[in-house]
Amino acid sequence: MKEIIVAVAGQPNSGKSTIFNMLTGARQHVANYPGVTVEKRTGKYSYKGNTVTLVDLPGTYSLTSYSQEERIARDFLLHERPAVVLDIVDAANLERNLYLTFQLGEMGIPLVIALNMMDVAEGRGLKIDTFKLSELLRATIVATVGKKGKGGKELKEAILNTYKGGHFRMGYGDACESCGACLGISREKGHFRVDYGEKLEPILRPLEKMLSEDPKISARYPARWLAIKLMENDSEAHRLVGLL
Ligand SMILES: Nc1nc2c(ncn2[C@@H]2O[C@H](COP(=O)(O)OP(=O)(O)O)[C@@H](O)[C@H]2O)c(=O)[nH]1
Ligand SMILES: [Mg+2]
Known part of the structure; x- marks a missing residue:
């Protein structure tokens, strides 16, 4: 049985803890990140014969090296190289939340996005073209309402699919353009890249x-x-x- 390491990232109040709990239930363990007093929560779930370990990164607005929380999140992604990053995005504050998403994308780790707070976004009359967004971000997007437990199964499926299409990890440039190993919407679209x-x-x-x-x-x-x-x-x- 394979163990898949998934880092869970997200800005504060995006619903990161709610989604984490929804996916792992009671199977959680709390320790500290090495050498600091910042809490490191891990949790597990089984899905289709795989054990998936979620590691909760500190909630941060970006990934600079200015604050301890940001450095911890960044160092984990850089040095531990999780197979997938699950990015919890507050759909009702999309623009601000995507700032972190862009930085995660630039680190070249396969990304699954939980577009959370969809109930709030819809309540405000916001309509999000998830297909287009997914295409632009080269990431699978799952709409969720964490508070109501909606989207959990779809997230587990997206995480496993993204893990299996793992070639995103191999090249950090444009290398995957035609490899055809991408799953779903990311197929043959190349990597996420911001044009500066x-x-x-x-x-x-x-x-x-x-x-x-x-x-x-x-x-x-x-x-x-x-x-x-x-x-x-x-x-x-x-x-x-x-x-x-
Ligand atoms: N309306 C709504 N509230 C949510 C949703 N997901 C989480 N929340 C609530 O948003 C607040 C922040 O969630 P939390 O998981 O603590 O956010 P974190 O700071 O990212 O860990 C809590 O009161 C949650 O119950 C959602 O999809 N819709
Ligand atoms: Mg939290």
Whole structure:
């Protein structure tokens, strides 16, 4: 029986704990992240013969290295390399929540999005084109209402499917364009990529290329992500490159 590690990310109040509980029920364990007093909650469920372990990341608005919570979330994704990231998005605050989603996408880990609080969004008359959003984000999207336990089975199915299509992990650039191994909506669409425009891309691309051609760096970190972080003058990214 395989064990699949899934990191659960999301901004505060997106319903992360609610979805976590919905998926794992009572099978939970609480410890601390190594060396800090930040709580690390893990939980398990079985689905179609697989054991899935969910690791609750601290709720953060972004993934810079400025706060302890953000560094913990980021370090876990970088160094533990979960098979899938489950991103809990508040559908009623989509624009603000997608800021974190973009950063998760740039880290190159396969993403499943729980578009939560759909009842609130619908109550406000918001209509979200989940198909289009899914296409843009290269991620499977499941509409959920965590509070009412809606969408749990669909999320489990999406997580397993995304795990099986795991080629997203292999290349962090455009490499998967025609591999055909993607499942569902992401098929043959390539990776998620934000176009930073004509001022930044001419700097970003050569930097990304240089990083991806360094075997030590490219084996450990997503080149595109690292290039973006270096351009942001992120101290941790500088450290990662300097240490190698
Ligand atoms: N209306 C509505 N409320 C929800 C939904 N999911 C979670 N909540 C509520 O939103 C609040 C924040 O949820 P919580 O899981 O603690 O968020 P977290 O900070 O991301 O862990 C709680 O009061 C939940 O009961 C949902 O889909 N719809
Ligand atoms: Mg919580």
